[in-house]
Amino acid sequence: xxxxxxxxxxxxxxxxxxxTITNAVKVSDITQLGKTAVGFSLLAFSTSLPELSVAFxxxxxxxxxxxxxxxxxxxxVNISLIVGLAALIISFRRPRAxxxxxxxAKGELGALNMGLFISSIVPLxxxxxxxxxxxxxxxxxxxxxxYTYQLSKIRIPSEGEAPISEGEKKRLRFYVGLTLLGVVGxxxxxxxxxxxxxxxxxxxxxxxxxxxxxxxxxxTSLPELTLDLRxxxxxxxxxxxxxxxxxxxxxxxxxxxxxxxVPALFGSPIAMNMRVFQNLVxxxxxxNLFFWYFLSLGRLSWKEGAIFLFxxxxxxxxxxxxxxxxxxxxxxxx
Numbered sequence: 001x002x003x004x005x006x007x008x009x010x011x012x013x014x015x016x017x018x019x020t021i022t023n024a025v026k027v028s029d030i031t032q033l034g035k036t037a038v039g040f041s042l043l044a045f046s047t048s049l050p051e052l053s054v055a056f057x058x059x060x061x062x063x064x065x066x067x068x069x070x071x072x073x074x075x076x077v078n079i080s081l082i083v084g085l086a087a088l089i090i091s092f093r094r095p096r097a098x099x100x101x102x103x104x105a106k107g108e109l110g111a112l113n114m115g116l117f118i119s120s121i122v123p124l125x126x127x128x129x130x131x132x133x134x135x136x137x138x139x140x141x142x143x144x145x146x147y148t149y150q151l152s153k154i155r156i157p158s159e160g161e162a163p164i165s166e167g168e169k170k171r172l173r174f175y176v177g178l179t180l181l182g183v184v185g186x187x188x189x190x191x192x193x194x195x196x197x198x199x200x201x202x203x204x205x206x207x208x209x210x211x212x213x214x215x216x217x218x219x220t221s222l223p224e225l226t227l228d229l230r231x232x233x234x235x236x237x238x239x240x241x242x243x244x245x246x247x248x249x250x251x252x253x254x255x256x257x258x259x260x261x262v263p264a265l266f267g268s269p270i271a272m273n274m275r276v277f278q279n280l281v282x283x284x285x286x287x288n289l290f291f292w293y294f295l296s297l298g299r300l301s302w303k304e305g306a307i308f309l310f311x312x313x314x315x316x317x318x319x320x321x322x323x324x325x326x327x328x329x330x331x332x333x334x
Contacts, residue, residue, distance in 0.1 A: 010189075012189040050223065051070060051251055053186055054067050055256075057195075064263065066198060072283075077224075078224050078248055087301060112242070133270070138261050140253045140261075141258065
């Protein structure tokens with residue numbers, strides 16, 4: 001029954017997130033912002049709604065390990081699986097235009113590099129301090145607020161591919177309403193997803209952190225997977241890259257910060273043992289370094305895509321291998 005619930009909620013999660021993203025993009029089109037800026041901010045926040053919902057629900061139910069595992073697992077999926085698949089598909093469909101990295105403006109590339117840097121350095125620091133408390137969560141939220149404010153002051157003009165009609169501008173409230181409707185669907189489906197995943201983990205003895213890093217991480221990354229692959233295929237690579245890096249940044253700062261900080265607000269502070277997530281942190285760092293290197297080279301073809309997919313499958317193999325070594329009474333990571 002729980003497996004059926006997970007399957008149904010993953011479908012609802014995907015459709016609700018797609019509804020949110022589609023109409024959020026229409027809102028962004030009316031505002032005439034650059035594609036990378038839209039991807040890093042509005043689109044990334046929209047596609048991170050499943051992770052954000054999982055973080056709130058997990059914090060309220062005392063299952064913070066699920067959310068932490070989901071954060072790291074989602075970041076690995078976002079870069080290795082999505083970018084890897086995009087590079088391979090485009091290479092086979094359009095061999096002469098196999099490189100999926102566009103010509104970024106200076107401000108756009110700087111935003112991507114800074115997002116990757118923060119997504120890499122924060123997990124390493126958390127491994128160093130070993131135990132992450134509510135204070136660490138507060139610092140992460142502050143980093144998110146500060147950098148988002150700095151990013152909001154950067155104005156990159158839109159490409160202006162087609163003028164927005166007055167009729168479309170008048171439908172802005174309608175698009176906002178559909179976006180909010182999608183958010184409601186995301187929150188409700190994420191709640192049932194977490195509950196069912198935790199129930200399965202408890203029944204078969206799988207650590208909650210590993211459930212979050214695999215099943216839930218892939219499910220909450222479905223919006224990025226569907227939207228960004230479509231963006232790559234339509235030639236909007238800047239939008240996809242902004243969404244991918246922005247989602248990783250939001251996961252590491254805002255979502256991880258909420259996971260650690262919210263329980264303290266309700267009198268149940270936690271001290272998360274980050275050594276439990278060492279394998280996830282290592283793979284996340286490896287993925288980010290490869291991504292940064294390929295961005296600096298300005299080339300991402302089928303060869304680089306194959307490397308990303310190899311990293312992802314290696315991550316899955318090591319994760320499930322670690323699961324087999326866990327005993328039924330293994331701690332849940334808190």
